[in-house]
Amino acid sequence: MFDEKLARKDLRRFRRKGLDRAGRGLADMLRRRDVSGRTVLEVGGGIGALQVELLRAGASRATNVELSPGYESAARELLDETALSDSVDRLFGDIVQQPELATEADAVVLNRVVCCYPDADALMTAVAERARTAIALSFPPDVWLARLVVSAGNLALRIRGNAFRAYVHPETAILAPALARGFRVDETRRAGVWRVVALVR
Numbered sequence: 148m149f150d151e152k153l154a155r156k157d158l159r160r161f162r163r164k165g166l167d168r169a170g171r172g173l174a175d176m177l178r179r180r181d182v183s184g185r186t187v188l189e190v191g192g193g194i195g196a197l198q199v200e201l202l203r204a205g206a207s208r209a210t211n212v213e214l215s216p217g218y219e220s221a222a223r224e225l226l227d228e229t230a231l232s233d234s235v236d237r238l239f240g241d242i243v244q245q246p247e248l249a250t251e252a253d254a255v256v257l258n259r260v261v262c263c264y265p266d267a268d269a270l271m272t273a274v275a276e277r278a279r280t281a282i283a284l285s286f287p288p289d290v291w292l293a294r295l296v297v298s299a300g301n302l303a304l305r306i307r308g309n310a311f312r313a314y315v316h317p318e319t320a321i322l323a324p325a326l327a328r329g330f331r332v333d334e335t336r337r338a339g340v341w342r343v344v345a346l347v348r
């Protein structure tokens with residue numbers, strides 16, 4: 148699903164138009180909470196465009212944990228052209244299955260990732276255990292229209308023999324692991340079809 152072809156498309160889009168709406172919302176939320184000098188862990192960061200924006204905003208270092216190696220070549224190209232290669236660690240694997248992959252960071256960010264993982268609780272537990280002060284994430288709202296669109300997309304994938312599935316998880320289930328670890332919701336907003344939430348502690 149997340150292959151080099153998609154990565155190339157993402158890179159072309161970022162060069163032309165910058166971050167997608169949900170990414171812009173997340174970058175804005177973290178900038179306003181002052182990301183200067185802070186470390187950032189991005190889970191499922193794709194080509195790493197959001198990290199580039201956060202590093203430009205003053206973040207000291209970024210780590211990307213990504214399940215798909217399909218993004219690597221485009222991500223390296225983006226880091227080379229932005230001269231940020233020395234500021235980013237790119238790691239491969241599933242943050243849930245390989246929790247040892249990434250250490251703690253000041254802020255953990257996930258753009259359009261929770262909807263790609265079947266177990267929201269396990270994913271957000273791994274995230275909350277690595278975040279020191281902030282978590283910012285985007286996900287589809289748990290409303291009937293989003294559930295309908297995702298179900299239709301999943302049906303099309305099934306017909307094409309593609310095993311990937313997307314999920315609309317209830318917001319309470321997504322946020323519960325962070326709330327249980329002392330985070331509180333600091334801001335919520337809509338970015339296009341996405342819901343964007345910042346949690347702090």
Ligand SMILES: C[S@@+](CC[C@H](N)C(=O)[O-])C[C@H]1O[C@@H](n2cnc3c(N)ncnc32)[C@H](O)[C@@H]1O
Pocket residue numbers: 149157170190191192193194212213214215240241242243257258259260263264270
């Ligand atoms: C829809 S893509 C979004 C990519 C990027 N964040 C963006 O907004 O362009 C979801 C990404 O999350 C990654 N992903 C999903 N679950 C993951 C996990 N448990 N650990 C690491 N990466 C994960 C997938 O490999 C995929 O690259």
